[in-house]
Structure formats: structure tokens, C-alpha cells
Amino acid sequence: xxxxxxxxxxxxxxxxxxxxxxxxxxxxxxxxxxxxxxxxxxxxxxxxxxxxxxxxxxxxxxxxxxxxxxxxxxxxxxxxxxxxxxxxxxxxxxxxxxxxxxxxxxxxxxxxxxxxxxxxxxxxxxxxxxxxxxxxxxxxxxxxxxxxxxxxxxxxxxxxxxxxxxxxxxxxxxxxxxxxxxxxxxxxxxxxxxxxxxxxxxxxxxxxxxxxxxxxxxxxxxxxxxxxxxxxxxxxxxxxxxxxxxxxxxxxxx
Amino acid sequence: xxxxxxxxxxxxxxxxxxxxxxxxxxxxxxxxxxxxxxxxxxxxxxxxxxxxxxxxxxxxxxxxxxxxxxxxxxxxxxxxxxxxxxxxxxxxxxxxxxxxxxxxxxxxxxxxxxxxxxxxxxxxxxxxxxxxxxxxxxxxxxxxxxxxxxxxxxxxxxxxxxxxxxxxxxxxxxxxxxxxxxxxxxxxxxxxxxxxxxx
Numbered sequence: 001x002x003x004x005x006x007x008x009x010x011x012x013x014x015x016x017x018x019x020x021x022x023x024x025x026x027x028x029x030x031x032x033x034x035x036x037x038x039x040x041x042x043x044x045x046x047x048x049x050x051x052x053x054x055x056x057x058x059x060x061x062x063x064x065x066x067x068x069x070x071x072x073x074x075x076x077x078x079x080x081x082x083x084x085x086x087x088x089x090x091x092x093x094x095x096x097x098x099x100x101x102x103x104x105x106x107x108x109x110x111x112x113x114x115x116x117x118x119x120x121x122x123x124x125x126x127x128x129x130x131x132x133x134x135x136x137x138x139x140x141x142x143x144x145x146x147x148x149x150x151x152x153x154x155x156x157x158x159x160x161x162x163x164x165x166x167x168x169x170x171x172x173x174x175x176x177x178x179x180x181x182x183x184x185x186x187x188x189x190x191x192x193x194x195x196x197x198x199x200x201x202x203x204x205x206x207x208x209x210x211x212x213x214x215x216x217x218x219x220x221x222x223x224x225x226x227x228x229x230x231x232x233x234x235x236x237x238x239x240x241x242x243x244x245x246x247x248x249x250x251x252x253x254x
Numbered sequence: 255x256x257x258x259x260x261x262x263x264x265x266x267x268x269x270x271x272x273x274x275x276x277x278x279x280x281x282x283x284x285x286x287x288x289x290x291x292x293x294x295x296x297x298x299x300x301x302x303x304x305x306x307x308x309x310x311x312x313x314x315x316x317x318x319x320x321x322x323x324x325x326x327x328x329x330x331x332x333x334x335x336x337x338x339x340x341x342x343x344x345x346x347x348x349x350x351x352x353x354x355x356x357x358x359x360x361x362x363x364x365x366x367x368x369x370x371x372x373x374x375x376x377x378x379x380x381x382x383x384x385x386x387x388x389x390x391x392x393x394x395x396x397x398x399x400x401x402x403x404x405x406x407x408x409x410x411x412x413x414x415x416x417x418x419x420x421x422x423x424x425x426x427x428x429x430x431x432x433x434x435x436x437x438x439x440x441x442x443x444x445x446x447x448x449x450x451x452x453x
Contacts, residue, residue: 001413003372003392045372071271076394076436096267098436121300123368123396167368196366221371251372251392253440
């Protein structure tokens with residue numbers, strides 16, 4: 001049986017992990033390679049780097065991060081944040097990324113998804129969808145970290161990106177994000193119902209039970225969390241042990 | 255030295271990184287002379303069966319791979335595993351390297367395609383590559399096509415509604431449908447076992 005995946009996400013700025021706090025045993029809390037290795041040792045099934053570097057000149061720093069991590073961590077690596085062109089895809093895949101996640105760029109230029117899927121294969125094209133409830137109860141796609149409501153229906157967009165060639169959907173609920181009240185089950189079910197590619201649940205987890213809930217109540221294939229793991233409120237290992245105890249298939253060997 | 259065969263398809267650097275990490279000397283190459291003097295060969299591959307065979311042919315490496323595979327261990331990974339078989343039916347019927355009898359066809363099941371993520375290995379015929387690997391160990395898969403072959407060649411399979419051959423072998427020819435270079439410690443152990451065969 002296919003395992004449900006647990007994916008920690010590291011926010012990286014100018015090649016350094018942001019929000020670094022003191023981890024026991026980490027020599028350098030800001031070093032993305034060190035952090036990725038720590039997650040790897042905890043049993044992370046994949047690792048996502050979200051590049052939040054603001055300036056264009058420093059954008060290549062993420063390429064070095066990927067290159068150095070890929071030499072020491074042997075689970076799939078995904079990079080998101082600021083990817084706009086096929087050339088960006090090429091650079092990151094060559095450096096050792098396995099998947100590239102696009103968000104706003106896919107909304108602004110849907111052909112990017114089609115072109116990347118055609119050139120590199122759907123398996124490496126992840127489309128990140130940030131969705132928020134609208135007044136009429138539907139879900140809208142938002143971009144720029146939630147600052148812009150595109151007015152586009154998230155369920156329609158999920159179908160559209162699959163048609164274009166997305167191999168996976170990383171779905172973040174902007175309503176649930178940061179609340180620690182649990183994943184957005186309603187949104188996930190709406191998107192999973194139209195998805196024939198894997199869906200990664202993101203936003204809202206704050207407790208062990210939220211992870212079992214998301215896999216029991218939705219068809220999500222994976223769950224992603226950033227600060228929860230980064231601030232060590234929970235470890236990846238604890239989450240997987242909990243899921244295993246609940247009878248949910250997870251990879252227990254490392 | 256393990257030759258990582260460069261024929262224009264595949265994530266060569268991930269395999270190279272993994273071999274470097276476990277201390278196996280390797281060389282990315284498209285030179286027949288290097289394949290001849292290598293102690294083992296790895297054939298990676300990402301993409302579609304017909305493209306991969308076309309690129310293998312135009313690289314002029316088909317004959318040397320098939321000859322050397324009689325003398326030293328060869329490991330095909332993902333699409334590199336699939337082309338080891340007699341033929342593939344992706345898009346069009348294409349002849350493979352025919353180092354293992356069987357065909358490669360679309361996965362027919364009720365689950366999502368591609369089969370992507372970690373799935374369990376269930377062991378069948380004894381394989382040196384699985385020494386020290388427990389029953390049910392998880393490895394990372396990404397594929398939409400699968401091998402159809404007879405049990406005598408299946409060292410391990412995985413359950414995805416259908417039984418998918420995961421590790422196949424025919425004498426010194428091995429094929430992993432999964433990515434050992436992306437399967438954590440289990441994958442590295444399989445690569446170490448392969449490295450052990452080259453000495």
C-alpha cells in the first residue's frame with residue numbers, strides 16, 4: 001500500500017533558513033543543509049524548500065542550497081518560490097531538485113505548467129494552490145501570499161492545472177493557515193474530488209490528531225508543515241508514529 | 255568503478271551523489287571504452303520508453319551495454335529498468351534491450367496514475383541487492399508503466415491494486431522500478447549491495 005507522506009517545509013531566504021531557533025545538536029540553525037539532514041534523520045519523506053528571497057540578484061542562492069543538500073539527503077527535494085521560467089526549472093533540476101513548485105507564476109502564465117511538464121515530465125511539476133473561502137462559500141485562488149484574490153474558482157483551477165500537466169497539487173488553505181486548528185477538510189475534499197494527481201495538504205495543523213484526521217477524512221496523499229516542525233512542537237517521527245498507531249500507512253524505516 | 259551511463263535521459267547527478275555519499279567510485283560516461291573497463295554499470299532514465307530507446311541507439315551504446323551486461327553487474331533504474339525488458343508499449347510498441355524477458359505496459363488499476371510515493375517491497379526470489387533489507391521496507395516510486403514478466407525474474411514486487419515488479423533480475427542484470435537514490439537509507443543500502451557485487 002502506498003504510504004502517506006509527511007513533508008517538512010523550510011523557508012529559505014538568501015540561502016539561509018529563516019525563523020531559526022536553537023535546535024539541539026544543530027551546529028548552525030540557519031544552514032538549510034543541516035536542517036534538511038535533521039528532518040531526513042527524523043524520517044521526512046520529502047523535503048520542500050520555499051525560497052522567499054526578495055531580490056533577483058540573490059536568487060541563485062537557492063540553487064546552491066539544493067546542490068549542497070542533494071549531496072547529503074536522499075529523499076525527494078522540492079523547491080518552490082519565485083520560479084517563473086523554464087530556465088529556472090532547468091537550473092534547479094540540474095542542481096538536484098526532483099520537483100519544482102509554481103504558484104503565482106502558474107496563475108499569471110499557465111503555459112509555464114504545460115511547457116515544464118512537456119519538457120521535464122509531469123512528475124516534477126507541482127502546482128501550489130493557495131485558496132480562501134469567498135462570501136458565496138466557494139473557494140478562490142489567492143496569490144502573492146494571500147494579498148491578491150484572483151477571483152478564480154479553486155476547484156476549476158485544480159482541474160485546469162492537471163489538464164496543463166501538473167503532476168501534483170500542493171494545496172494550502174489560507175483560512176486555516178496559522179490557526180493550528182486543523183487542516184481544512186472541506187477544501188481538501190473539494191479539490192481531491194477532482195484530482196487524479198496526488199494532493200498535498202497544507203495549512204492549519206497544530207496537533208498530532210490533525211494529521212490522522214486529514215488522512216482519515218480526505219484522500220490527501222501527503223501533509224506538509226513548516227513552523228510546527230521547525231519550532232519542534234512536533235517531530236516528523238512523532239507524527240509518523242501517531243499515524244502508524246492509527247493504522248494509516250506510513251514509511252517507518254528510514 | 256561504476257559507470258553511470260549518460261545517454262541523454264535521466265537524473266544522472268542524483269545517482270552520482272548517492273554513490274559518492276556511500277563511497278563508491280563512479281563515472282558519468284557515454285564512452286564505450288569506459289563501460290568496458292568499468293566494474294559495474296548503472297542505467298538511469300526518466301521519460302518515455304520510445305525516447306529512451308531512441309537515445310540509447312543514437313548514443314551507439316546498445317551493443318556495448320548488452321555485451322558488458324554478460325560480464326559485470328548492470329542496474330537499471332526506473333525507465334532504465336523498463337528498457338531492460340524485451341519491449342515496451344508506451345505510445346507505440348518499441349523493442350527494448352531484451353536483457354530480461356517481458357514487456358512494459360501501462361499500469362491498469364483503480365488508483366491514481368502515476369504511482370508516486372513510497373511503497374513496500376515484498377520479497378520473492380532471493381536477491382543479493384536485498385541483503386539486509388527487511389520485508390515491507392519502503393522505497394520511492396514515480397512511474398505510470400510497469401513490467402510484466404514471469405516470477406522467476408521478480409526479486410520484489412509492490413502492491414498498488416496490482417502487483418508491480420519492483421526489483422527484477424536475470425543473472426547479473428538488475429532493474430529497480432523505484433529510485434534507490436531517493437529512498438532514504440533503504441535505497442542507499444541497495445546501492446551499497448550493488449557496489450559490493452562489482453568487487
